[in-house]
Amino acid sequence: MKTVAIIGAGVIGAGWAARFLLNGWDVRVFDPEPAARDRVEAVLQAARLALPGLGDVALPAEGRLTFCPLMSEAVQSADWVQESVPERIELKQKMFQAIQSTLDPDAILASSTSGFTPTELQASSNRPEQIIVAHPFNPVYLLPLVEVVPSDKTAPEVTERALQALRSIGMSPLPVSQEVPAHIADRLLEAVWREALWLVKDDVATTADIDEAIRQGFGLRWAQMGLFETYRIAGGNGGMAHFLSQFGPALKWPWSKLTDVPEMDEALIQKIASQSDDQAQGRSIEALEAQRDRNLVGILRSLAAQGWGAGQVVNQADAAHLEKSQVPQSFDQIGDLTAPVCTLDRAVPLDWLDYNGHMTEARYLHAFGDATDRMMILIGCDRDYVAAGQSFFTVETHIRHIDEVTAGAPLKVMTRVISAGGKKMHLWHEMLSGDRLLATAEHMLLHVDLGTRRSTPMPALLADRLDQLANAQAHLATPQGLARAIGDPL
Incomplete structure (x- = not known):
């Protein structure tokens, strides 16, 4: 039995706890916030409904969940530590120093950071070789992607062990070969996010309009093929070369404002918040999360039936679980x-x-x-x-x-x-x-x-x-x- 310490039990940390626990790891959670225990239990309740039914083979027996009053108690003798504290580099560096004062040198110390590089995280560390970025996507217990980013100081065997461990809990680790702020996925998301903010600010579209454009159109394509393969098909028999020759010049047209960022003043914040409230139609966050999970399970199971995209990860996890069932x-x-x-x-x-x-x-x-x-x-x-x-x-x-x-x-x-x-x-x-x-x-x-x-x-x-x-x-x-x-x- 392996043990993971979850440091910081917000939405992402709680999701990590569920992903590890339901795949047979013992989980120790440290978060001094009084609401942390209830948040983890709520996420676990949702995960127990969704994750075991994602594939067609039973998951291993759940590990043991422990809430630790001290961080040192959580990380002592752990095989893996997953840090998910707020995105402040000084806080993360300080946390890593404290963690490493107790942590076994052979353990993996991973950060869920969506923006910082491992070099930044390692700046105050006496053992930078055990530190790595493992950036997941919400809900962590369902979405398979996790970006794995080492630095030049990260030991290669740490990276390899991290990849193997993540695959063993049904995830699809994506090794990132170079350190860049925000890694890969969030850099792509930021481009769409910036453009969406401008469309709302300029009254071109509401938040509901933008979400409809994504979920009824290219979002469905991206779920099964991604960006480049989708455009390869759009190029017809000429493939990507034909697509780029025909549509590449459009990239020079003034369609977007990717180099500009709208000022997030109070008026824009209230405008977006009001439209988002209208869009929710009174549904609570809990209701939206439950609907999200039902939707994701349906999409992932459909892709698994075709052996395609993220569905391949579901099938690989099933095959591994079948061997142990x-x-x-x-x-x-x-x-x-x-x-x-x-x-x-x-x-x-x-x-x-x-x-x-x-x-x-x-x-x-x-x-x-x-x-x-x-x-x-x-x-x-x-x-x-x-x-x-x-x-x-x-x-x-x-x-x-x-x-x-x-x-x-x-x-x-x-x-x-x-x-x-x-x-x-x-x-x-x-x-x-x-x-x-x-x-x-x-x-x-x-x-x-x-x-x-x-x-x-x-x-x-x-x-x-x-x-x-x-x-x-x-x-x-x-x-x-x-x-x-x-x-x-x-």
Whole structure:
């Protein structure tokens, strides 16, 4: 078990705490502000709803959360320290000196700073080699990007260990090769932000107009391809070279005010604040955060289904979690053939809820279908097998709905083979959340030749593995609710 110390528990620090904790790290939090504990607990509550259901595999068991009255207590023997105090360089330098007086020299000391360079952070340090920038994006527990910036004094092995650790908690670290103020992403954001402020100041657009332009237009494109790849497509078959030759001259036109900054006087502040209040339509910050998380989970899961963009990070995290889960990945990994096999271990995602606030009935079938797919893989009917021309088709399904479950709840499916032989595979699934039985499903499948689309006897390997499971589990009591008696013809 690894330990992280979170120094400063504002929005970003609390998000870091949730990201580490829900990925199995022990978390120690230091923040002298009285409201810090409540803020961390609120962020954790939101993260527990959103993050476990982002992928299709359960996260590891949560680490232990501790609130420390002293900073020295938080950082002592920690493997990683994540500093997220306000953006004042003197404060950060002073904090780093205090942290390093207690911190193990082999630990990583990272700053969430959005603007300062590691050289600036290291200025008063006796051990600059362990200091690095790890700049995340809000909400830290959902968004994968984190900019990792070393200086010339940062030890290369510290940078490499930081990259590995961040990947292990489901993030997408972006190494930044040169130190520049605000790194990469915030420099791009600042350009859009400045232009947006001018548009509001000059009464060209309201805050709502600008947000609509982003979220209904290029924001959707950027979520899946980014800037340069989007413009490459805009260049048609000529690609980026054609795009630049056709539209490059427009960069010299006076479209923007990127070199100017509007004065943030009281009138402009009140104008922006008033428009923003109108735009919120009375929704609280908590309500907006919850809606943001639902939106992000939906977008990220959609990208994961396509194996694209940030969805690749979700899939990579799933693959890593699957290796450590109770779900076997091959027949040889089934520990006990005489017991039901764990074929699904995940959490209920936010987009599986219905209008009653619990998992919709279609998702019960979805989860049981995934469990059946896992059993097919275990006996040898994997992607390569299907690509070669044979598979199983489900011909009959019976589901009993016994109890409800809501977002973020753990889901586990235990599967047994009722009977098998020739062309037939008869499975029984039980879905649980902790000790609660949520539903059962009985699936009857036929082995099929994909060329003729007709049933055909399964090969010896699949038949043998199914027979081993069916015979080993034959001593188990007949499941309550079994619709088809063992041995009945299809």
